[in-house]
Amino acid sequence: MALPSLVSQLKTWVNPKITASVTPPKDSDKRLYLYGLRGILATCGIATIFFQTFVPGLAWKDSENPAYQNVLRIVFSPVFWDEHLLSSFFFILSGYAIALRFLSDPKPSSFAGSIVRRVVRLVVAVGLASGISSGVFAGIGTTYIDRFIEIEQNNHISAPQVPENGLVALNSIFNMYWAVTDYYNQAANAFWPTQTVWNLSLIFCQSWTTYFLMVILPYTRPGWHTGALSLFALGSFWVCSWGWFSAAALLIADYTTNSQLRLRLEEGITVNKKLDWKLPYPLVAAAMIIAGFSMKFTWAALPQFYNKELVLRPFLHLSERTNISEYAASGPYARIDNFLVILGILLLTETCIPVKSWLSSRPLVVLGKRSLSKSSISQPT
Numbered sequence: 001m002a003l004p005s006l007v008s009q010l011k012t013w014v015n016p017k018i019t020a021s022v023t024p025p026k027d028s029d030k031r032l033y034l035y036g037l038r039g040i041l042a043t044c045g046i047a048t049i050f051f052q053t054f055v056p057g058l059a060w061k062d063s064e065n066p067a068y069q070n071v072l073r074i075v076f077s078p079v080f081w082d083e084h085l086l087s088s089f090f091f092i093l094s095g096y097a098i099a100l101r102f103l104s105d106p107k108p109s110s111f112a113g114s115i116v117r118r119v120v121r122l123v124v125a126v127g128l129a130s131g132i133s134s135g136v137f138a139g140i141g142t143t144y145i146d147r148f149i150e151i152e153q154n155n156h157i158s159a160p161q162v163p164e165n166g167l168v169a170l171n172s173i174f175n176m177y178w179a180v181t182d183y184y185n186q187a188a189n190a191f192w193p194t195q196t197v198w199n200l201s202l203i204f205c206q207s208w209t210t211y212f213l214m215v216i217l218p219y220t221r222p223g224w225h226t227g228a229l230s231l232f233a234l235g236s237f238w239v240c241s242w243g244w245f246s247a248a249a250l251l252i253a254d255y256t257t258n259s260q261l262r263l264r265l266e267e268g269i270t271v272n273k274k275l276d277w278k279l280p281y282p283l284v285a286a287a288m289i290i291a292g293f294s295m296k297f298t299w300a301a302l303p304q305f306y307n308k309e310l311v312l313r314p315f316l317h318l319s320e321r322t323n324i325s326e327y328a329a330s331g332p333y334a335r336i337d338n339f340l341v342i343l344g345i346l347l348l349t350e351t352c353i354p355v356k357s358w359l360s361s362r363p364l365v366v367l368g369k370r371s372l373s374k375s376s377i378s379q380p381t
Contacts, residue, residue, distance in 0.1 A: 031100070032359075032360040032365050033349060033355075033356045033357075033359035033360045034093070034097065034359075034368075035364070035365045035368030035369055036358075036359030036360055036361060036364030036365050036367075036368055037093070037345075037349065037359055037364075037368070038093070038368035039364045039365070039366075039367030039368030039369075040359075040364065040367075040368075041086060041089055041090065041093075042367070042368070043367070044080055044081060044086055045086050047080060047081045048081040048082070048083050048086060049194055051077075051081055052083070052156065052157060053154070053157060054152070055069070056152075056154045056156050056157075057069030057070065057073065058072055058073050058076075058077065058081070059073065059077065059081060059083075059156070060073075060156045061073070061300075061303045064153070073300065074297070074300045074301050077300060078293060078296035078297050078299075078300050079293065079296075082296065083332075084332050084335060084338060085296070085338050085341060085342075087196070087199045087332060088245065088334065088335070088338040088339070088342060089338075089342050089345075090199060090203070091199065091202060091203055091206070091242070091245060092245050092246075092248065092249045092342050092343075092346070093249070093346075094203045094207070094249075095203075095206065095207070095210045095245070095246045095249035095250060095253075096249040096250075096252060096253050096346065098114050098118060098207065098210060098211075099210055099214045099249065099250045099253035099254070100253045100256070100257060101113075101114050102114050102214055102215070103214060103217065103218065103253055103254060103257040103258070104257050106218035111211070111215055114211070115211060118204075118207055122200065122203070122204050123177060123204075126173075126176070126197070126200050127173045127176075130169075130172070130173045130176070130188055130191065130192065130197065131169060131170075131173060133160070133191065133192060133193065134162070134163050134169040134172075134191050135169070137160055137162050137191070137193075138162050138163065138169075141162070142159035142160060142162060145159035145160075146159050158195075160190065160191055160192060160193050160195070161187075161190040161191055162191070163187075163191060168187070169191065171187075172186070172187035172188040172191060173188055175187065175188065176188045176197065176200070176201045176204070177201070177204055177205075179201050179205065180205055182330065182331070183198040183199075183201045183202045183205075183331065184198045184330065184331025184332060185330065185331060186198065186201065188201070189201070198331070198332075202242060206242055206243070206245075206246045209243055209246045209247075210246050210249070210250055213229070213232070213246070213247065213250055214250055214253075214254075217250075217254055217258075222258050222260045222261050225251065225254055225258075225261065226251065229247045229248075229250060229251045229254075230247075230251075232244075232247045233247040233248060237313070237334075238313070238314050238315055239315045240313050240315050240316065240327065240333065240334075241334075242334045244334065244339070245334050245339065248339065248343050249346075252343065252346050252347065252350065255350075256350050265281055265350070265351060266281075266351070268280045268281055269281070269284065280351070281347060281351045282347075282348055282351050282352045284347065285343075285344045285345070285347035285348035285351065285352075286344070286348065287344075288340045288341070288343060288344030288347070289340070289341055289344035289345060289348065291340050291344075292336075292337045292338070292339070292340030292341035292342075292344060293337075293341060295336070295337035295340070296337045296338075296341070299337070307324065307325075307328040309335065309336050309337075310324045310327065310328060310333075311324065312336075
């Protein structure tokens with residue numbers, strides 16, 4: 001009986017109020033831990049861009065760099081400055097945040113408000129920023145960036161392309177919100193200095209997937225939600241869509257706002273009904289994080305196997321338009337290792353009180369509020 005006793009003690013530690021209430025947090029608490037998480041991600045994002053530009057040996061496996069930089073890259077980059085992990089985290093956190101708003105208050109006004117706010121914040125802010133960037137580079141040129149690349153011998157970055165005229169720039173901005181494939185290869189991304197605008201184009205496109213799915217959840221049986229969203233995620237994974245990331249974000253938001261599902265989340269996974277053995281979700285989350293980072297460290301040490309997970313995508317074996325190598329070279333894609341890490345961290349945050357309290361600390365909250373544009377992620381409340 002040692003195992004059930006240990007599990008019970010762990011469950012009490014991670015959630016001391018489990019027997020008091022299963023009511024999800026009210027809007028008034030503002031979910032400050034999400035701001036804290038955003039602050040950490042923004043800091044890692046700044047470090048990523050800095051290393052990619054000025055210390056490429058810490059970011060790229062095939063750079064001509066001292067041996068110690070290669071060691072530091074293998075040990076630290078999978079956790080602190082992995083560009084694909086960060087972009088995927090922003091994507092899932094965005095869907096998670098906009099679903100929280102509606103699922104916490106499932107009314108027509110909440111649903112319409114989420115859509116209107118996302119359109120205004122993302123389209124206007126990103127459109128203006130892209131227009132200013134294109135105008136600046138059209139005026140001053142990019143020769144100084146080419147000189148920097150030549151001096152630093154950093155072949156992993158490139159100068160942004162300059163639109164031929166204002167109409168081309170305007171068309172690229174307009175196309176950002178209509179692209180449904182090849183997000184990375186669009187013109188607006190090439191015009192942006194760090195070539196990271198594709199993230200926002202993807203976020204905007206997949207927001208409609210989240211809107212479509214989340215409006216159904218409050219009016220269906222909670223017991224059906226997990227199975228239905230899991231089937232949707234499996235289908236998205238099959239066809240190499242980012243929809244399985246959207247479905248996972250929505251499912252976590254659903255479990256944290258629905259009283260019946262929240263109870264399941266706090267009780268844990270039943271291992272043995274007769275002995276009442278249950279596995280706390282913080283342990284499941286920790287296992288996901290460990291598994292995801294184990295994969296990422298493996299790919300960092302053995303980069304030749306980085307894209308081998310694509311053999312699990314049936315679509316790439318059956319498609320006549322592309323194959324695994326072409327798909328991998330076309331730009332970033334939804335990865336299993338990133339999925340495990342991100343979902344594990346979000347699950348641990350929602351089920352472990354000490355983690356939530358730490359992320360709600362004032363320095364992290366202030367950093368999160370100041371570091372990211374409101375257009376990047378919807379407000380948590």
